[in-house]
Amino acid sequence: MSYHQGAAVETQTVQHRNITIRDAVEADLSAIVDIYNSTVPSRRITADTEPVSIESRFAWFEAHSPHDYPIWVAEQDDQVVGWISLQPFHDRPAYRATAEISIYVASGYRRQGVGQQLLSEAIARSPSLNLTTLLGLVFAQNEPSLRLLQRFGFQEWGFLPSVAQFDVGTCDLMILGRKVRP
Numbered sequence: 001m002s003y004h005q006g007a008a009v010e011t012q013t014v015q016h017r018n019i020t021i022r023d024a025v026e027a028d029l030s031a032i033v034d035i036y037n038s039t040v041p042s043r044r045i046t047a048d049t050e051p052v053s054i055e056s057r058f059a060w061f062e063a064h065s066p067h068d069y070p071i072w073v074a075e076q077d078d079q080v081v082g083w084i085s086l087q088p089f090h091d092r093p094a095y096r097a098t099a100e101i102s103i104y105v106a107s108g109y110r111r112q113g114v115g116q117q118l119l120s121e122a123i124a125r126s127p128s129l130n131l132t133t134l135l136g137l138v139f140a141q142n143e144p145s146l147r148l149l150q151r152f153g154f155q156e157w158g159f160l161p162s163v164a165q166f167d168v169g170t171c172d173l174m175i176l177g178r179k180v181r182p
Helices: 026-037 055-062 114-125 143-151
Strands: 002-004 007-009 013-016 019-023 071-076 079-088 098-105 133-139 155-166 169-179
Touching (some): 019 114, 026 055, 026 071, 071 114, 079 114, 098 114, 143 169
Parallel strands (some): 098 133
Antiparallel strands (some): 019 071, 071 079, 079 098, 133 169, 155 169
């Protein structure tokens, strides 16, 4: 059992090639933030321009639940090597069945199938979360993430030119979507 927002919840774990995928717990937040922060300097993965603090991510973490917009971590040898979160696409009720996904993998584990395993798990478990649609918002310059989503059947549903402005220039944002059930 793990505890989230003060309630006992069942923790599901899935084992793949020495990778365990499980519900994130508060003790994972430091690793989640470290992995996220490792992508900030590239200016092509996240729209943050400065690293985030663990304290600044507590509310974000608490807004997730294993039963409703979860965060799952990929763990290898007792180390968090990646994570995926599902969050509401929009706060209006008609969008409840649509979730935005975010996937981050530790630098030493990229291109080793961790992201694939996390995404596969999200697609498989989405119907049990009453989700029908998954969205990925990806910078057009982030080719590895675009290829990953496309490999799993995501298609381009939108394109927003030059919407992210960095000190090194602008980035286009692509919206990729996939139905996980009708």
